[in-house]
Amino acid sequence: MKKNFDLKKIINTYLKHWKWFVLSGIMFIALAFFKLRYTAPEYNAYAKIMLVDDNGVSNPAEEVLQDLGKIPNKDSKKVEDEIEVLKSRKIMEGVVKRLGLNKAFFAQGRIHNTEYFPIYKAPLKISFLESDTLVNSSSLDFSLNVISETEFDIIYLVDQQEINKKGYFGKNVSSPIGEILITPNANNLTSLINQIFYFRLRPVNSVAEAYRNSVEIKQASEFSMVLNLSLNDRVVEKAKAVLDTLVDEYNLTSIEEKSAKSNNTAEFINKRINLIASDLGEVDDEIEQFKTGNKLTDISSEASLYLQSNAQTEQSLAVARTEYSKINFMKNQLDVDSFERIPGNIGLANGSLNTIASKYNELLDNRNRLLKSSNEKNPIIVNLDQQLIALKSSLQNGLNNSAETVALQIKSLENQSSKLNSKIYAVPGQVRKSRDIEREQGIKESLYLYLLQKREEATISLISTSPNAKIVDSAHSTYLAVSPNPTITYFTFFILGLGVPFGIVYLRDLLDNKIHNKEDLQREFNNISILGEIPKLNRGDRGLIKKNDRSILSESFRIIRTNADYIRKGRNVKDYDNVIFVTSTINGEGKSFCSMNTALTIANTGKKVLLVGADIRNPQIFPAIKDVTKNKNQKNGLTEFLVDSSITTNQVINSYKINEIEIDVLLSGKVPPNPAELLMSDRIKELFDIVSNEYDYVIVDTAPAMLVTDTLLISQYAGHTMYLTRADYTEKEVLNFAKEIHADNKLNGMMLVVNDVKQSNFGYGAKYGYYGAPEKKGFFKKFKKA
Template identity: 25%
Template sequence: MSENFANSHTNHAAPVQSPRQSRGQNQNSDEIDLGYLLAICLDHKWLIIIVTLIVTLLGYTYATLATPIYRADALLQVEQTQSNLGSIEMAVMGQEQVASSTQSEILRSRMIMGRAAQQAGLDLVVTPNYFPVIGAAMVRMDVERPGFAQGSNHAWAGDSITVDSLQVDPSLTGRPLTLTVTGANRYRLSDQDERVLGEGSLGELLTIETPFVEMLVTQISAPAGVEFTVLKRTDTQMIRNLQVRFNVSQRGRETGILELTLEGPDPEELERSLNAISDVYLVQNINRQAAEAESRLEFLEQQTPLIQNDLNSAESRLNDYRASQDSVDLSFETRSMLERLVELESELNQLEIQESELSQRFTPSHPSYQTLLEKRSQLERERSRLEAQTDNLPETQRQVLRLNRDVEVSQAIYMQMLNATQELRIARAGTVGNVRILDNAVTGTYPIEPRKNLIIVISSMAGIMLGLMVVLLRHMLRRGVESVDQLQALGLQVYATIPLSERQRRLFDRFKDRKWRHRIRSAFGNTMADTMGKARKFRRTRDENGVLALIDPSDLAIEALRSLRTSLHFAMLEAGNKRLMLTGPSPAVGKSFISANLAAICAQSGQRVLLIDADLRKGHIHRSFKGESAQGLSDYLVGDCSLDTVLRGTEQNGLDYIARGTAPPNPSELLMTQRFAQFLDDVESQYDLVIIDTPPALAVTDAAVVGKLVGTTLMITRFRENPVNEIERSLEQLENAGVVVKGSILNAIERTASSYYGYGYGYGYYHYAYKSDND
C-alpha cells in the first residue's frame, strides 16, 4: 500500500508567517475582545463547572446546617381616642391623633420590652452543648447519639433539661454557667473558670451561698457527662435580644392596624414572647387611659366645693338684696341680657378648665392652645359689651341683674361639675383603652430562613462568577505567548508552529506530576509524597518512551517538524558549522521532544545526524531511545569514556545519540573546557548535522556556553506557557553572552476555542493526514 499526502505544503523555505492578524491580542492593543474572553472561558469550562459545583455544594451545606429562623405575627388595632368626659370633653379643634409611628416606638420601648421579656421568661436561657458545626443540624434531624460520641459532653437528639427557676448573684448575671449531668437525676454547676459552684439533685432547690445561686431543675433527660449552658440574662440583654428580633409595621394607610412580627429559632418562644408584648401593651394602654381619667376626676373633686361655696354666697347676696328692696322683678330685656351673660360665663369657665389641662401638655405657642386663647378673647369681648349695656339700666335693675347672674352662673357651673364628676367615675370604672388585639401570635409552619432554593441559586451564580474570575485572572497572570506576531515583535523569525500531540501531552503531564510530588514532599515529607504520588500515578503506554517520528510518522506534530527540516536547511546555509542548538526560556517547553524527533526526521531524509544531550543535570534524551544515562557526555568530558563508547546507535539508520552521562557537580565548567569544543569538532566531521539539546537559558548558563560553539541557535517557546517578557530576558541573556538566536519555534499549540478564535497558527497541520491509494 503506497502512501501520499492528501495535501502538500506550499512554503517550506521561509519562516512561518501569520495567516491572519490576531483579534484584539496585539501587545499594543488595549481593546477588550469579548469573543476572545468567551473563548477562553470555553477552553476552561471544566474548571468553571468544578468551581461552580464546589461553591454550590458549600451553599447547600450552609443551607442545611444553618439554624432555621421562624416568624410569628400578631395584629393590633389602635382606635381613635374616645371621649369619656361628657360635657366637659376638651374637644379642641385641630387636636392631632397619636400616629402609628408613635405607637411603634412605644411598642419597642424598654418599658414594654422589659415587662414582656420578664413575662415570657426570656431572662433564663438554657443551651445544650452541641457537636461543633454539625451538631445542631443533627439534632434537628433527630439523629441520636452515635457510637463514637458515647461518653462525650455533647448533646444529641433527646438530650434535654428543664430549669424552672434561677436566681444568681449580680456578679453572675449575664455570665454563662455550665451544668454538667453527673448521673441519674444529678448535676454539677460550674462557672466560666471551670470552678465547681455546687451539686444538686432533680426536683430539689439548689442553694449556694457564695456566690449566691438558687436554681431548681425539674427534668433531666441526658446521659452523664453531657453539658448545658445556663445563663441568667441582665435586663439590658433581655430587652436587646427582644428588640433586634421585633418589628412593627402598619397595614394600609391610616388604618390604625399594626402588624407585630418576631423572628427566632424557637416557635414556642416566639408565640409566647409576641403574646406577652401584645398583652403588656394592652394593659399599659388601659392604665394610661385610667390614669388620665383619674387625674381629671381629682381636679374636679377639688374644684366642686369651691364652686358650691360661690353658689351659696351668691344666693345669700341675692336674697338679702331682694329683702332690702322689697322684691324687685326684672324686665324682659334685662332677663334676656342676664341669660346671655350666664351663657358666656359658663363657656368661659369651661375654657378655663380646658386651658388648665392644656397647659400641662402644650406650651402657649401650640396651635391648639392658641385656638383656645382666641376663642376666650372673643367671649370676653362679648361679655364686656353686655356689661357695658347694663351700665345704662337703673341702679336697682343693674344690681339685681348682677346678683342673678352670679347665682345662675355658679349654679350652672356647679351642675356641670357634678355631672362631669359622675361621668368620670363611671369612665374610670369601665376604662378599656383604645387598643385591642385582633389576632394573637401565630408562628408560620415553615422557616423564613435559610431559603434553601434561593441560597442554592445564589451560590450557583456566585460559583459561576468565581469560576469566570479564576479563569480570567489565571489567564491575565499567565499571559504566555499565543501568536507568531508576538515572537516576530521581538525580532525572532518563527520557523515552525508545532501542534500538541497526545504523546507530548503525556510527557508534559509527567513533568507536572514530578513538580507536584516535589511540592508535596517539601510540605509533608517523603512518606506523604510517595503515598499521594501513587494515587496520582499516570497511566503510561509502551510508546511513551519512544521517538514519535519512528512510532507514528503521520502525527501532526511530526508533519510540522518535516516543514521545520526544510526551513532549517536554508537557514543553516550561512552558518559557520553544522551544529544546531535548541534551548528554551524555561523547563517543560518540549526541547527534548523536538530535538529527538527532528533528529529522526532529518535522518530519514538520508542525513547522518548526531543528537547530543547537553543537559547534564536533568537530560532525558536516553529515555526516548530506551537507553541509560550512564556513559554519556559528562563521562567523556571528565575522561572516563572514549568517543566510541559514548556514541550510541538507534533503530533509525543514520541517527546516533549521546546521553547526558553521570550527573556531575559542575556541569557548566565541563562545557566550558577545551575538551568539549574539541569534541564538537570531532563529531561534526563525522555527521551532516549535530543537534544539541541544552538546559533552559534562564535557569543556568549552559545554553550560553554551548551557544558560542554552534552556528545556529533556535529558541523553543511553548504556547501559552512562556510570557513575552520571559522570552525577551532569555534573548538578552544569550545575546549578552555573544550568542545570536537565529529564530524560534512555537511548540505545543493546542486546538482550543480561544486559539482558534484569535489566532490559528499551525492549525493547517490538522488538515494533513496520510491516505492510502484505496481511499
C-alpha cells in the first residue's frame, strides 16, 4: 500500500517536541553569546591593484626571442596565472620573512591577549643566537613573567614536560632550539612587573602556507585587469602590512624576472654578435680570395669588356681570314704556266703586291698588244716574257710571305677569341658565386646591425624595467570587526540549536520500529478493525474508571465499547456472541488493565458483566482489585474450578463494587503447574456455556498469544477477540504474529486496540480534546483578561 505524504503530520511530529526545540535554541544562543564574548575579533584589510599589460610596451628581451622564434607571442596576460603567482609560496615566504610573521609576541589580557605588531614595538626584544636557517624552520612557545627590572621567569615545554627557568635581562637563556637573548625594549620596566607575556615561533613555510590560504584575490570583473586583495586578521595593521608587502614582493619578483630576462638576452646578444662578427670576417676573406684568385674587381664591367674585346677579335679574325682567302685566290691564279691576267683590284692588305699585280697586268697587256702584230720570237716580246716571269715569281713569293703572315695572325686571333670566350663562359658562375657570397655577407651584416641595436635597447631596458602591478588602492581597513559577526553567529547557533533536536527526533523516527497510535496500526493492518486508542496515564491518575466518569480514559473506553458493539452486531455470531477475549502478542501490553476497564465501562451501562481472569500463569486482575476483595472469600478461582469438578460456578464467581460499579469477577486462582492441560479440559467448555447464558457480556483476560498457547487453546469459546497493542512498546515486527493468526483464523473476530497512547499522538481528537472536559489554559492564555 502506497504511503501518502502528509506534510502536516510531519510538522506535527516535530511540534510535539517544541519544548526541546526552545530549550536547545536558548542553550545554543547562550553558547553564541559566550563565543562572541571570548573569541578575539578579526578585522578586514583590502587593497586594489591593476596588472600592467606589457603588450603596448617595447620589451627588447621578448622582441629578440620572439623574432628568433624562441617564445610565442601572447596576446594578453592571463590574469588567473598572475593570481597564482601572487599566492605562490615563494612570494608569501618573502612576505613572512620581511615582516617577521613567524614570530609573534603577546601580552596577557583579561579576555583576549594583545599582540604587538610590528614585533619590534614589543616591550621585550627576543633575539636568537642560532642561525636564521634553524630559527626559520623551528617551532617554539614560551611564556615570560617579569619578576623585577632584572629578572624574569620563562616557561616552555620539552617532550610534553613543563620547564620553568629563571632568567636575567641581557643574559643568554637556553631553549629547545638554542640560546636566546631577552632584552628590555622600554626605558621603565616597573610597569611590566608581574605582567605575563607569550612568545610564539613557527616555521616560515607553515606560516606562509597559512597566509596563502587566508589571502583572497579576485578579479574586479570578468575581463578586468584589476585585482581586489583581501585579508582577515586579529591585528588590522598586520593585515594591511601583509597586503602591501605582498604587492611589493610581487613587483620586486617581476622586476627581477624581467631584469634576469634582459641580462640573459644581453648576454645572448653579445654571444651572437661575436659569433656573427667572426662569420662576417670569414665571408669578407672569402670574397677577397675569390676576387684575387679570379683577378676580378668588378665582374659586370669586366664582363662587358670581355664581350667588346671578343667582338673586336672576331672582327679582326674575319678580316684576316678574308685576306687569307684573297691571298690564296691570287696564288691559285699564279699557279698556271701561261700568262693569264690576274685580279688586281681584290684589295690585298699588302700594297706592294697590289702594285706588282698591276704592273704584271700592264706588261701582260703590252705583250698581248705586241703579239697582235708580232710573234713570241720577237726580242721585245721575249724581254716582256722575262719581265712577266720575274714579276710573277716576285708576286708569288710576296703572296707566300703574306699568306704565312696572315695565317699567324689568324691563329693568334683564334687563340685570343678562345680565351675571351672561356672568360665570357665563366662569368655567370662567377656572378652566381659572387652573389651567394655577397648575399651571405648582407644577411650577416643586417643581423649584426640588428643585434647591435637590440643590445643597446636591452641595456636601456635594464634601467627602465617596470613592475607588473600598479597600486590602485593601498591596503586600508574600516576597523570594523568582520569575524565573528554577531548576527551571523547568533543565527548560525540558533539554527544549530534547532537542528540538534530536529536531528535527534529525525533519527529516532528513522530508527523507530514501534507503533505509537492508531494511524501506525492502520498502516500495518488493512483488514482488521481498530476499536480505538487508550490514553497514557499520568502519574497519580486512576487506573480504573468510576461511575459517571468524564475523564479522557473513560471516554476512550466508551468509544471502544461503542465500536465493539457496532462490529459485533455486524458479524452475526451464533455461539458465544457475548464472550469477548482480551489478549495481546507479548506480556506488558495492558491486557488486564484493558479487560477490567472494558468490563467496568459495559457494566456502567447497566449490563450484567462477568470479568474472567483466564491468564492463570501470571494473574493480574486480583492485584488490581485486591483493595475491594478484602472481605471476600478468595480461596477458589478458575484454576480450582478446572481441577475440582465438584466446584460450581457460583462458588468461584463473586460480585464486587469497584468504584461504585457492580461487576462479577472470576479470578484466576492459584498458578497451576500444568496450565495448558487444565485449559484443555472439558470443564472450560462447561464454564463458558454457563456464563454466556447467564451474563450479557463476558470479558475474558487471557495470556499473551505469542508467548504461550493458552489463549489459542480456548479461542473457540470467544465470539470476539480484542487484540491489544501498546504504544511505544509493541514492535512492528512482532505484529507479524497477529497478521499470521488472523490469516489462519486462529482467533475469532479480531479487533485491535492501541493502549498507552500519548495524548499528543492520538490519531483523531488530540488537537481538540474531549467534549465536556475542562479546558486547559496555555501559558499565554493565563495572562489574558477575562
